[in-house]
Amino acid sequence: MDKIIILDFGSQYTQLIARRIRELNVFCEIYPFHHLPTISPEIKGVILSGSPCSVRDNNAPDIDLQAIRKKVPVLGICYGAQLLAQKFGGNVEPSATREYGRANLTEFEADNPLFHHISPHSQVWMSHGDTITQIPSDFVTIARTESIPVAAFQVQNEATFGLQFHPEVTHSLEGKQILQNFVLEICGCQPTWTATSFIQSSVEALKKELGNDKVVLGLSGGVDSSVAALLLHKAIGKNLYCVFVDNGLLRKNEFESVLHSYQDLGLNVKGVDAKVEFYQALAGLTDPEAKRKAIGKIFIDVFEREAGQIKDVKWLAQGTIYPDVIESVSVSGPSVTIKSHHNVGGLPEKMNLKVVEPLKMLFKDEVRNIGKELGLPINILHRHPFPGPGLAIRILGEITAEKVKLLQEVDAIFIEGLKKAELYDQVWQAGAILLPVQSVGVMGDERTYERVVALRAVTSTDGMTADWARLPYEFLAQISNQIINQVKGVNRVVLDISSKPPATIEWE
CATH class of the missing domain: 3.40.50.880 (Class I glutamine amidotransferase (GATase) domain)
Incomplete structure (x- = not known):
């Protein structure tokens, strides 16, 4: 080629x-x-x-x-x-x-x-x-x-x-x-790099590389791991064992709906409810990096336990994509940066597994094109990027089951609102953040002192830079009203209008 x-x-x-x-x-x-x-x-x-x-x-x-x-x-x-x-x-x-x-x-x-x-x-x-x-x-x-x-x-x-x-x-x-x-x-290049040609060559290469070996893959519900699963499934069928862990930090009803989508695709997938383990590990933690490390450790423990039940598994599959593996060059010299939340760090060595990364030469938009060609459902294919640690880094401060449930309700109203208003596909990423502050409000004849949530929506092409999305005022007014009326414990909604840089897309 x-x-x-x-x-x-x-x-x-x-x-x-x-x-x-x-x-x-x-x-x-x-x-x-x-x-x-x-x-x-x-x-x-x-x-x-x-x-x-x-x-x-x-x-x-x-x-x-x-x-x-x-x-x-x-x-x-x-x-x-x-x-x-x-x-x-x-x-x-x-x-x-x-x-x-x-x-x-x-x-x-x-x-x-x-x-x-x-x-x-x-x-x-x-x-x-x-x-x-x-x-x-x-x-x-x-x-x-x-x-x-x-x-x-x-x-x-x-x-x-x-x-x-x-x-x-x-x-x-x-x-x-x-x-x-x-x-x-x-240069005289032939334009043969297409989704169809990539699928054909990748499936052939995977069949040759993996043979009859068993492969385990941790699904996240996102585009990358889902497309990796479909490619591997096309190559090795039931020898692919998928594990989808509910860490208690997913969006509202996401575990059930995504698991159902995976099963409809014919994937050999096991859903694991590990919410309690994650909540226990996060108890008392407020530092963002400490929360990330705790989530990573528990995920490895859960994944290792589940993968250990598969006899003779030899490979760990990951949804690594090209921007994660490009050796970036700085003025002072080259450095390789792998985003830790994209990969199951430490697992290959710990479990003595070889690694297979079928998407490691693709950019995100190419992954979506491959997913579309493979028949990945729209609800996964066009899903906004979602952080590996999930809602844990959208809850500033300590994580509790009560806070997660509250933020899930707020997030669901915001995301569903974007979809109904046909704004979802115009936004690169959107979500809600639960702030560690309370504010005074008035509901009916009563004074309230309740939680504040921030709405975040950005436009971008690759997430490297981003601008805040100019959502219509009427839409924002409607969403704010819905959140305050429907989510008990919230009495104030604010909008994040920071661009990246200098801010980042996520708050933690």
């Missing part, structure tokens, strides 16, 4: 480049800049990402560009373009003013394959503190803006290009066309 390699120099947009290429039905992988793979026949091109660094820094990220030039087409984006220019005799200087924001291509070579089908004065997005002031003698400028003399270049008689702007962001209005020109036309 044809693929594109992206060398990551630490840009915040690197994953976005990969997503744009995969939207063209072409597979691509991200590698740290210092882990350039051997250029094999299936690698059709290399993209050099942007970076928070300057190529003029003494310790700036660097690679041996001769290892890839003339072997496959190369596209440098921002820092990548500046690195190409500087390494081969050009000049990169600090910009007179930081160039950030929209710009327009005042001139470009329309007959250059990189700019086929691009409109005159096409809008692009700049984000850089340095400027290429002089290109090497064998480079040619192929695009300019009003303030930037070298907005794009090509090496003469060579499929090596540089862009000073970011084609991967939506503000570059025809950036996807530029990437398409590079990937399909210049």
Whole structure:
């Protein structure tokens, strides 16, 4: 299968480049800049990402560009373009003013394959503190803006290009066309990376890898673990043993409804009611990290106990996805960060199991596409992201069964309200938070002193950044009224209007 390699120099947009290429039905992988793979026949091109660094820094990220030039087409984006220019005799200087924001291509070579089908004065997005002031003698400028003399270049008689702007962001209005020109036309990739082809190749690979072995998988009710289960079920059938644990921190009636959905799909799934164990472990804990660790420990205990009842199980399956395993690059060097709540930490070693992760090369939107192709029910497929520790990190302070029940009622009113108002699919994630404060209120002729809940709804594409959702005032008024009237113990509802950054989506 044809693929594109992206060398990551630490840009915040690197994953976005990969997503744009995969939207063209072409597979691509991200590698740290210092882990350039051997250029094999299936690698059709290399993209050099942007970076928070300057190529003029003494310790700036660097690679041996001769290892890839003339072997496959190369596209440098921002820092990548500046690195190409500087390494081969050009000049990169600090910009007179930081160039950030929209710009327009005042001139470009329309007959250059990189700019086929691009409109005159096409809008692009700049984000850089340095400027290429002089290109090497064998480079040619192929695009300019009003303030930037070298907005794009090509090496003469060579499929090596540089862009000073970011084609991967939506503000570059025809950036996807530029990437398409590079990937399909210049690199000659065949667009065969589709949901159907992924399912076929994955099922074949899983059959070969797992054979007749037994596999255990912890289901969460979310998209990732559910799609992983369906893929594995398609490959090995009843040899997949699923465990769905009710930790007492799920949404209202979620355990029963999701378990029913799993059984309707033909999955070999066992539901385990472990609420009491989780509540006992959480008693008296108020620190968010302490709560997370307690939940993780009990989950491992419960899961190990249930998995131990399966004779001769050899594999642990996990719903790990690509953003969890990409080796991210920081200015000070590479670091691998695995989100602990996405994976059953410690279980493989503790239970002496091998690990299988059928989704580890997929982004979240790709997982949903696979799930749709496999027939995953809408209530799971389009479910908002939900934190691994569940409502425990939406209850600020100590967790009790009474607080969980109260928050479940509030959350159910909010989520069902979003669905009825046809707002649910416009929101990336929504939920309610129980605050550790009480407020004065008046109900009828009585003074009350009851709990406060906050509503949180955000829009996002990947959860890395998020903005608060502008929900209609009429809708918010209706939901607030319903919560206060229907949930005993709540007399005040507030709205969280913080964006990420500086805030996070969850409160803990």
